[in-house]
Amino acid sequence: MDGYGTKGWRLLLREAGYFLRNALGSIFSLEFVTVFIPLLLLWEFLPRLGVVPKALVPPLSTVAAAFWELLTERHLLTHIGHSMGKFLLGLGIAVATAIPIGILMGWNMAIRKRALPLFQLLAPVPPPAWVPITIILFGVGLPMQTFLIFIGAFYPILFNTYQAIKDTEPRYLASARVFGASELTLILHVYIWHAIGAIIMSVKTGVAMGLVMLVIAEMYGGRTGIGYLLVEAKDFFQIPVMVVCMAVLGVIGWFLIEVLKFAELKLSVWKIGR
Amino acid sequence: MIEARGITKFFSIVNDDRTADGLTAVLSVSIGIGAGKIVSILGPSGCGKSTFLEILAGLQAPTEGKVLIDGVTVLEPLPSTRREMEEYRRKYQFLSPLANGMFRDRPKHDIAMIFQDYAVFPWMTVLQNVTFALKLRGVARAERASRAMPFLKNVGLGDSLSKYPSQLSGGMRQRLALARALAVEPRIILMDEPFAAVDTITRERLQDDLLRLWNATGITIVLVTHDTDEAVYLSDEVIVFSPPPGSVRNVFPVASPRPRRRSDPEHADLKGRIEALFKYDIDHESEYSI
Ligand SMILES: Nc1ncnc2c1ncn2[C@@H]1O[C@H](COP(=O)(O)OP(=O)(O)O)[C@@H](O)[C@H]1O
Ligand SMILES: [Mg+2]
Numbered sequence: 065m066d067g068y069g070t071k072g073w074r075l076l077l078r079e080a081g082y083f084l085r086n087a088l089g090s091i092f093s094l095e096f097v098t099v100f101i102p103l104l105l106l107w108e109f110l111p112r113l114g115v116v117p118k119a120l121v122p123p124l125s126t127v128a129a130a131f132w133e134l135l136t137e138r139h140l141l142t143h144i145g146h147s148m149g150k151f152l153l154g155l156g157i158a159v160a161t162a163i164p165i166g167i168l169m170g171w172n173m174a175i176r177k178r179a180l181p182l183f184q185l186l187a188p189v190p191p192p193a194w195v196p197i198t199i200i201l202f203g204v205g206l207p208m209q210t211f212l213i214f215i216g217a218f219y220p221i222l223f224n225t226y227q228a229i230k231d232t233e234p235r236y237l238a239s240a241r242v243f244g245a246s247e248l249t250l251i252l253h254v255y256i257w258h259a260i261g262a263i264i265m266s267v268k269t270g271v272a273m274g275l276v277m278l279v280i281a282e283m284y285g286g287r288t289g290i291g292y293l294l295v296e297a298k299d300f301f302q303i304p305v306m307v308v309c310m311a312v313l314g315v316i317g318w319f320l321i322e323v324l325k326f327a328e329l330k331l332s333v334w335k336i337g338r
Numbered sequence: 339m340i341e342a343r344g345i346t347k348f349f350s351i352v353n354d355d356r357t358a359d360g361l362t363a364v365l366s367v368s369i370g371i372g373a374g375k376i377v378s379i380l381g382p383s384g385c386g387k388s389t390f391l392e393i394l395a396g397l398q399a400p401t402e403g404k405v406l407i408d409g410v411t412v413l414e415p416l417p418s419t420r421r422e423m424e425e426y427r428r429k430y431q432f433l434s435p436l437a438n439g440m441f442r443d444r445p446k447h448d449i450a451m452i453f454q455d456y457a458v459f460p461w462m463t464v465l466q467n468v469t470f471a472l473k474l475r476g477v478a479r480a481e482r483a484s485r486a487m488p489f490l491k492n493v494g495l496g497d498s499l500s501k502y503p504s505q506l507s508g509g510m511r512q513r514l515a516l517a518r519a520l521a522v523e524p525r526i527i528l529m530d531e532p533f534a535a536v537d538t539i540t541r542e543r544l545q546d547d548l549l550r551l552w553n554a555t556g557i558t559i560v561l562v563t564h565d566t567d568e569a570v571y572l573s574d575e576v577i578v579f580s581p582p583p584g585s586v587r588n589v590f591p592v593a594s595p596r597p598r599r600r601s602d603p604e605h606a607d608l609k610g611r612i613e614a615l616f617k618y619d620i621d622h623e624s625e626y627s628i
Contacts, residue, residue: 174432235455238453240459241397242397243445244443244445257461
């Protein structure tokens with residue numbers, strides 16, 4: 065029992081190590097550092113030397129100070145936590161609905177004919193256009209924010225999943241059918257695996273759209289989250305705080321995309337041919 | 339016993355200039371393949387051999403005619419009148435006529451098929467490809483690997499169990515497809531050019547393995563090939579397809595007793611006749627196709 069527990073932890077640590085190496089590898093590569101450090105230096109010194117107006121473009125050190133202040137005095141981590149919580153909830157609901165519906169529509173013509181036109185009519189509505197009606201329906205709390213994130217992430221995941229499932233190589237289906245595969249087995253062992261790369265790709269697009277909607281949702285309602293901090297900073301003209309918020313959003317997006325890339329790497333080992 | 343009665347397959351196609359067109363891939367083929375026989379289908383490429391084999395397997399519905407396996411119709415032909423069409427649409431609205439059912443894995447006929455492009459699953463390892471096929475045939479989980487192993491060893495893949503198909507050569511993939519088809523121990527095995535991508539030595543070994551298995555089990559084998567040597571060496575009967583649209587050009591029984599020798603002079607004579615027929619057809623085909 066104990067031995068198994070340690071083994072599990074060790075495995076988890078090893079995977080986390082791989083993940084970090086993969087994720088951070090591109091940022092801490094020698095090639096990128098030689099570009100990144102000069103950029104940071106320019107950011108620091110151009111405003112200081114008065115090349116660009118300091119009041120509008122705060123130097124790096126000012127932004128860093130603002131970051132520290134937000135972190136220690138204004139509960140930045142709590143705000144990040146709230147934003148992530150809403151985001152993951154909205155994205156989770158989108159993934160949990162869009163992928164199954166996409167699979168069903170890709171698998172079966174009868175379902176596709178009944179469901180697809182509805183989504184095709186609704187999808188072109190730009191997600192931000194949902195804001196007013198959502199506020200009226202749900203108020204400005206968590207349900208409204210979650211719903212907006214869900215709306216942003218849902219369609220890209222749905223359509224890409226559907227398309228990938230529909231494009232499954234008929235040879236593989238035929239081959240499994242001759243051996244006796246039921247439709248459920250085909251879905252679980254053929255369609256999904258054939259489409260896995262495209263499905264993960266669709267979730268990445270969903271993450272990008274969901275983040276857009278997260279910021280919009282928090283700007284319109286609620287008292288917490290990065291989007292809220294951003295609007296508040298605008299009202300008090302705190303440019304360094306805005307920059308910190310933008311950077312935090314950037315890092316969150318980057319991190320989520322890296323997680324998905326890692327999942328893709330793990331799930332599609334079979335694609336790495338030699 | 340496999341019986342094909344007047345099988346015709348017509349495809350609606352779109353030409354390069356976007357006009358609609360039709361293509362007759364198989365034209366009125368009627369053959370009977372006795373249980374426990376090895377029958378080869380030989381013909382120039384594009385003459386509908388693969389299409390015909392898929393019709394035998396129940397993967398494509400014929401436009402006309404039907405296939406019976408031990409008296410059971412494999413797939414009903416496609417509807418031709420408007421009323422039949424409506425009925426067909428309603429009947430298969432939710433589940434394709436090819437489906438084996440919604441939840442339960444069970445083949446309609448005890449057939450295994452080897453596709454021309456192997457169709458092994460790239461997301462499964464060598465071993466998983468075979469155990470998956472066994473799972474579909476209802477073999478208990480605990481037995482699958484031990485059932486799969488001898489067949490994989492036999493085709494020389496015993497050391498590549500955890501490799502993915504993308505890590506295998508074309509010939510190894512083909513051997514995997516062969517092992518997978520044999521492992522389910524079907525009563526009928528349909529093979530679409532199964533030895534085309536392997537080297538001569540391996541090909542001869544695999545052919546002999548197949549014959550040994552056939553001897554031991556008495557399965558029915560339908561083999562599509564364009565290799566006359568192979569057809570004559572393996573078969574009880576060689577069915578020669580004409581150039582497109584594919585129809586039966588000639589049927590040559592191979593009478594020589596088994597076990598056979600590859601260098602049997604009787605075979606040389608038969609091969610000569612088949613090849614002469616081929617050459618004649620191909621020379622004359624180019625006349626009308628220009
Ligand atoms: N699904 C399809 N749609 C349209 N044409 C097809 C289809 N499948 C096969 N064909 C055509 O039918 C003919 C016979 O094909 P095939 O059975 O693969 O020949 P073979 O296996 O003898 O080389 C070819 O001309 C091919 O282009
Ligand atoms: Mg072919």
